[in-house]
Amino acid sequence: MKGKLTVVGFGPGSKEDMTFRAASAIEEADIVTGYTTYIDILKEFFPGKIYKSTGMMKEVERCRMAVEDAMSGKNVAMVSSGDSGIYGMAGIVYQIADEMGAEIDIETVPGITAASSAASLLGAPLMHDLALISLSDLMTPFDLIMKRVDCAGIGDMVIAFYNPKSKSRTDYLEHAVSVLLKYRSGDTPVGIVRNIGRKDQKITITTMSRIDYAQVDMFCTVVIGNSQTYVSDGRMITPRGYKI
Amino acid sequence: MKGKLTVVGFGPGSKEDMTFRAASAIEEADIVTGYTTYIDILKEFFPGKIYKSTGMMKEVERCRMAVEDAMSGKNVAMVSSGDSGIYGMAGIVYQIADEMGAEIDIETVPGITAASSAASLLGAPLMHDLALISLSDLMTPFDLIMKRVDCAGIGDMVIAFYNPKSKSRTDYLEHAVSVLLKYRSGDTPVGIVRNIGRKDQKITITTMSRIDYAQVDMFCTVVIGNSQTYVSDGRMITPRGYKI
Structure with a gap:
């Protein structure tokens, strides 16, 4: 058989x-x-x-x-x-x-995928063009990762970061955010979901300039808004452009 | 209540x-x-x-x-x-x-999401950093869409195109591919899935220079490989870098 x-x-x-x-x-x-x-x-x-x-x-x-x-x-x-x-x-x-x-x-x-489940808990941050980027450099050169972050910044794309931190390399998310700050305001909303769907799930909504990097670990998915993303009533929303 | x-x-x-x-x-x-x-x-x-x-x-x-x-x-x-x-x-x-x-x-x-279901039918094209881009300009300016395509090209990201064609604007995918050809070979694999999960589902694997644009319509999802993507045994694979 x-x-x-x-x-x-x-x-x-x-x-x-x-x-x-x-x-x-x-x-x-x-x-x-x-x-x-x-x-x-x-x-x-x-x-x-x-x-x-x-x-x-x-x-x-x-x-x-x-x-x-x-x-x-x-x-x-x-x-x-x-x-x-x-x-x-x-x-x-x-x-x-x-x-x-x-x-x-x-x-x-x-x-x-984690971007979808994180988004469903944060509100509706992924309503527009989106980049999924893993910050793990186990098999991808650091420079290529940051080049992609830079491109997502230039294109004003919403970004979902997978593997935002590992035990050995702890400052990649901070570095990626510093790249994005060339293009986006420090007030840009950021959503962090840890242990999605598990008992100790934790949802944080903050901004690019106020991320508490100590609370981010390998069990987190991090969503960075684009220039249109806003927070209302504790939810992170990226409008698609409907006339309401 | x-x-x-x-x-x-x-x-x-x-x-x-x-x-x-x-x-x-x-x-x-x-x-x-x-x-x-x-x-x-x-x-x-x-x-x-x-x-x-x-x-x-x-x-x-x-x-x-x-x-x-x-x-x-x-x-x-x-x-x-x-x-x-x-x-x-x-x-x-x-x-x-x-x-x-x-x-x-x-x-x-x-x-x-369509990128995931299309990928599962094409093989494993989304194993690395990825951009999701809608080619609908109903609510997004054409120039911004193409800027994002350009960015995904510079960053060598795999791309999943949503809404690749509409009845009124028929040449957006062709335009996007011409932008990407600045950065990627015409031999880059492309997967097109029409009517995913429906009775008349159709899967096509081709290359950037050989896309039959007449067969692409609003019911298609189009996946463009990165520089590492290859086709083997009818499947589109983007390696992540594991040492096999």
């Missing part, structure tokens, strides 16, 4: 924010593979499945394991939070299956 | 790609309000609800109606495809409720 590998994005973390397709893919899988933290979340929703997990930074190893299991004829669900196709595992799965010459069916199931 | 208005993104169109939260919001609503085409889709999945629909370009009117219904104490679900928070109805709902002084509860339920 031909094996199957489904790369599943399960959204921010609650079962409510998964799609029916994502839940079915997990329920129908012989093996559910993923990063330890994600597997711990899913065990609550789908008890009794066979789970395989590896720690952080073991993405390549984890993908090989999942591809090998699929090659042996199993139906494997490779899971990650958010959307599997945005800073997710879909790319590396295709690359590794290709390299291994794996004759398996690969399918990608999209999920709600 | 205080009324409630939930702005629901139901994803690309199939029930499988809705979240549990979106389905619950629709099931629990007294009235489901939306654009006629979307309501027709939902009637199949949720028969027996009370639906209210208005045609295209009636967004402001539709929002007022939904806010008024909520003000009368009803539980209203305002629906749209994709993510309600990305080029969706969330912003205008907050703006109109604010203007009307409506004391109602407003909640936003995110959905799978």
Whole structure:
């Protein structure tokens, strides 16, 4: 029997924010593979499945394991939070299956990406053209990241920052904001959502000049408004231009 | 009783790609309000609800109606495809409720945005920093749109174009691609998905210099790769940089 590998994005973390397709893919899988933290979340929703997990930074190893299991004829669900196709595992799965010459069916199931779930909690900050930028320099040169920040600044695009801080590089968000201050007022609204969809979820709305960088960590998504974004009644709104 | 208005993104169109939260919001609503085409889709999945629909370009009117219904104490679900928070109805709902002084509860339920669903069908094109740009100039000046395209070009960002063509302005995508050709090779992969998740869904993978503009219409989402994007086995992949 031909094996199957489904790369599943399960959204921010609650079962409510998964799609029916994502839940079915997990329920129908012989093996559910993923990063330890994600597997711990899913065990609550789908008890009794066979789970395989590896720690952080073991993405390549984890993908090989999942591809090998699929090659042996199993139906494997490779899971990650958010959307599997945005800073997710879909790319590396295709690359590794290709390299291994794996004759398996690969399918990608999209999920709600962090920009969308953060925005839904902040109000409506993403109503206009948007840049998604990861501040992780593990695999992307710092200069290229900041070039993209600069471009988003020139284009007055709303920005959602993924991976705004890591343990080793702590000042990237501060640097990115200093780049954006060339183009936008310090009063530009900023939304920070930590642990989206989890029990200790925290929502902060502030401005570019008043960000408390100490409270930002790797569990945060940061949304920077464009020149039109405003805050009303505790909500961050980017108007699209409707005549009201 | 205080009324409630939930702005629901139901994803690309199939029930499988809705979240549990979106389905619950629709099931629990007294009235489901939306654009006629979307309501027709939902009637199949949720028969027996009370639906209210208005045609295209009636967004402001539709929002007022939904806010008024909520003000009368009803539980209203305002629906749209994709993510309600990305080029969706969330912003205008907050703006109109604010203007009307409506004391109602407003909640936003995110959905799978077109960039995510298109990417899942094309392979894994969105694995790196990304710009979402709408080519509709109904409410955004043409020059600002093209400035953003130029910025995304300078920053070598993957781009997902929403609203690539309308009936009145047919050459915006062609213009945008000509801007990007300043920075990217004509061989850069391009993915076009039409009618995502519907019966007549069509997936095309081509290159910047070979786009058949006649086949692109307002029902398409267009993904342009960055300088690293390649096509393998009919799939469009943007590597993130993992050492395989």
